[in-house]
Amino acid sequence: MMNNVSIVGVGQAPVGEHWGIGLRQLGLQAMQAALSDAGIRDVDAVVVGNALAGVMSKQNHLGALMTDFAGMRGTEGVRVEAADASGGVALRQGMMLVASGAAKTVLVLGVEKATDILASARLSALSTFLDNEYEAAMGATPVGLMALLMRRYMLEYNVELSCFANFSVNAHLNGSSNANAMFRNKLRAEGFAKASLVADPINLFDVAPEADGAAAVILTSTERAADMVPQPVRILGSAVATDRLAVHDREDMLYLSAVGLAAERVYAQTGLKPKDIDLLELHDSATIMSTLALEASGFAPRGHGWKLASENKIGLAGELPISTFGGLKARGNPLGATGVYQAVEATLQLRGDAGANQVKDAKIAMLQNVAMLGGTATVHILGVD
């Protein structure tokens, strides 16, 4: 049964620039923390979400690498990739192994080492997530394309750059009390306005930083979960959808149809609506992506997504808390690990273990993990009774 899978353990490594340790050591930190949290020592299968280790660390074949390094020799292991939605997709593939009965317990690991490489080589690696023949080969880059979307949005709906500032201000505020966040400094709207440009109109405080990180969750059947831990968190809905990969091929560039489709499917699976969501871990790789995702998934009408930020409804005590541990912007964006960090953070919220970042009475959380310009989107809803 699709809605019969629960999370019984979570673990994470701090997000940042980990020049001192390798991919496998970083991944192991998260695996061990999650196993320890679940009170178990091994699992039937490991699903690894990773985007770029083949280029960044000259290491593919991470299913075997991570099961080996964790001392789980023989255990089923596989890597899945969908750009920076790899973590969300890994979560879903792990669910399937439990839901089908193929595995009793599954560890879903997201791991990425993205900083230990020349910036130019990293940019070239990130561009492999675009349509190479029609975007990357022409010189388009992920943030360059996001800038085009943002410029178009600002023109279409007559909004200023400052309207988006509070997405970043909120993320940094939440990140400031997250010990695992890459950036713990607070940010003010004035600082946002003065930041140097990355790709006009996107500036340095608008876009999320690529980072190193690893996060893990342990999945098992809901039935078994109740016997394992005091507060399991159930996965109520799960969907993955795709869009046309190249932005210029889309009918409507300002509608993230993969996010829309995945959200629709999850609403249909659960019977829940946007107003039922207590917190949203969204894919705030840039403020324009947050805006468009909020609109596509029904939290705001077209052209109004930025108002959730500018009217400050997204804080921990707001109508719709987002990026509750700092999001991609302040916690950092460890690419293929990001979707698993979202699952870890939402689980902490729903268990009431979020400390200074706790959203009060959180029962239902949505996760949106979106690949680059929205070519792939994964949406999950987690819940506790």
Added chain:
Amino acid sequence: MMNNVSIVGVGQAPVGEHWGIGLRQLGLQAMQAALSDAGIRDVDAVVVGNALAGVMSKQNHLGALMTDFAGMRGTEGVRVEAADASGGVALRQGMMLVASGAAKTVLVLGVEKATDILASARLSALSTFLDNEYEAAMGATPVGLMALLMRRYMLEYNVELSCFANFSVNAHLNGSSNANAMFRNKLRAEGFAKASLVADPINLFDVAPEADGAAAVILTSTERAADMVPQPVRILGSAVATDRLAVHDREDMLYLSAVGLAAERVYAQTGLKPKDIDLLELHDSATIMSTLALEASGFAPRGHGWKLASENKIGLAGELPISTFGGLKARGNPLGATGVYQAVEATLQLRGDAGANQVKDAKIAMLQNVAMLGGTATVHILGVD
């Protein structure tokens, strides 16, 4: 239910050096052929097995790319990677989507463009499937490590290179009547003996060539399959196992424990034994890998795997037909697509559609898709009543 998934369509592109077309066009050929074979126009999800497109074609994010290019916009799509076992792992992940009820129909695509790159760059890319820090960075290459295993095997069991020749002779004989094979020339034992060395004792006719190729299968529930096509093929068993990634870390270098474990699990799932298998598509990336896999999966005692070849029991009319369409050696090894080619070929055998390559009365087929030195192994058993 795990054993409630059937194959209702297969398609393949010819294996070879496809300098004239790109990754997406190659993949589409196989997708369209499989959809047409199943008599359907779309599916609920696409799982892509691919090993190296990020390096070879500067294109990751293949779930979105292939659903987009195939006109299946919005469809769930994901890429899985486990070196040259990516195809077998994709088959299993596709099964899970059906078995869990998340998808009614799934297209599993294996696709790889591996030749359109300098040989030195390809070798470096293939080495990312090894343990980078302890093997590849020291200069070890996949075929170099296979050569060490073969040398050790020859010493341990006192056998000559010529003992292995018939694996390649058989593969080329079967490939000669396969229109999709990369090599259709027949090979004689004398030719094998005279071939130039690649990595002593492995010679050019001992090791399988990397190739471009794409193959696809359509999966659905066994119940639905009966209404869709006259002769569905059921997936009776499925397993993935891993081994220590670095060969030097293994307790016994001449035992492929991932193959052994995956085979054990599949025998336990199905109640079948080696003697029940009518044909075996094994991962004959080099004759030593064939030998060791046959031993690990119970088809021969330790030290005797090569005898199945030298005593010529592996022909189409033999006790255990292997590589029935030429295997990796003659059909070619399109890395991440190889495991899906195996599923296509076994399906053709079990439907009685294998033409000149038909194994008489074939009812039960085993697929073994093994990553490089055996770090990951996937084993499937397919059957018809």
